Amino acid sequence: MTAINLEFHQAPGIASAMAKALLLRRKGFNAKIGMPEINASWFGAQADQGALKDYCETLDIEFTDILPVLYPHVMAGGMHMHMLSHKVFPIGLLGAVHLKNTITQHKAISISDKMDIHAQMGGFRLTAKGVEFDFTTQVKIADEVVWEELSIYFMAGKFGGKENPSTETSFELASLDQLSDVATWSVPKNRGKKYASISGDYNPIHTSKYLAKLFGFKRDIAHGFGILAQAVNQSELANKTHISAGKCQVDVIFKGPLYLENDASLKQAADAEDTSKNQRFDLFSGSNPKPSICASLIAL
Template identity: 30%
Template sequence: MNTTLARMPSAEGLYLKAATTILRKPKGKPKLPQLGIEVKNVRVSGEQLAEYRKVCGFADSHHLPITFPHVMAAALHLQLMTDPKFPLPLLGLVHVRNHIRQQRGLGSGESYDFDVRLGDAREVRQGLEFDINTSVTVDGEEVWSEVMTTLFRMPAPKQGARPAPQAAVASLSDYIAVSASADTGRRYAKVGKDFNPIHLAPFTARLFGFKRHIAHGMWSAAYCAALLADRIEGEPAVLDVQFRQPLFLPGRAALKFDHGAGAGTKGRGIDFALLASRSDKVHLTGVLR
């Protein structure tokens, strides 16, 4: 079922609705419905964009950061998952990875059409993974797309151990220090429209089993992309990120990266990983090209 909205919904209001989904108790293997939402002629909020650049470290530009359409679509992601036909509780879902592709640099003054749909679902070792697919078009031509993969933890058939990322990380040679202040989660929540309590404060995070609040995965991904942006030629075309372990706030980390073959010429690009500063913990791995 596809729904066309006249305007973007309010993410703040939808988070109140999301809290009520804790009552959802799916049994067996949940079956996800075919749901989609469209919104046309969406304009960029200059105020939101400016604050997003500040929080995530992006320099001023005529083009949007490659991750910015994700936050523009955040309310639509919530709208899908708070639909009564969606069977899973939102609190406790785990953000696993993102694949973002843009065909060209997106102008901050353009008008965009958004189409967000539930995609494939599959059983994995930890439970049930599902995709949310976002397409952004201008005059019917797709200019940006994203596959966001999320995990619902549940008993599943045992599979082989998850491959450790350390082997790939060991080949990376360059470092940039990263520091995330205690208020990073609250600052990002305002511009990223993600008010999950695990990101906002220590006491709200402890309600969900965390010792302290943690950085948003998409803040970490955007911050890495911002630090690497001037190391590739022109606007990036692809950002792939796999989220591994949380970054507790306040926290320090190291962005480790390597210019792969073809970096700066839209080839393999830059392989990178965000590592804990005092352990072998890997927060995320990815590629920007």
């Protein structure tokens, strides 16, 4: 199959791509064919100060001239949406779940930096329950990679993984025992709509209580990356560190929904040792004893 190369010289518009991603009929994933080769690039990207202020205000993160470690993912969201909505992409957006992410920040990015952002479709792995597929994203400043991520999505279905699963598996995080409370905050009713206006992700499970119920949720749920950004920030505040302002790595597994108008409770191991360099934490939704998000922040 011929490679698809998408090129942008300004922030990619999301509305039309989101509509196509939600409504366009798909052929369905075929393990014998695999994923199409789709690449996207945004040249000369720069953070918008107003948008960044809205992001920080919404998530209770201090606004500085340095981009929060997860913000490049938000900037790349438009490109990702154009890739997911392309007619050759076999999976519908509503059939895919954002499962895991690894972010590596090699150097802090200033709000004044001009960047080139590149994303491409990666490999896939068959599991007993469905298929995992990858996106990779790189941020370059003057041809130097300063930030990169691996995003792993999952789609449930019978693709042959039960009989012949892939030998390669994606990363896991060690479970935490004997947890101690780190921070608790409320996720407001309007968080889904507010974060959607910032990120461009208007998936109805985040913006409508009634439509979210149609997809099997009790009500509308928070955007995972917005809640993760708050968790990273709260972990740093509680442990009095600034790991995410320098060379660092963030690993996350999205385990389940975090509902709007619920408390988000951040917990870490009661016997955690050197949290100045390594913070492993879980995030819980309301009274649910199972974590919604498991993540780690590591200084490199």
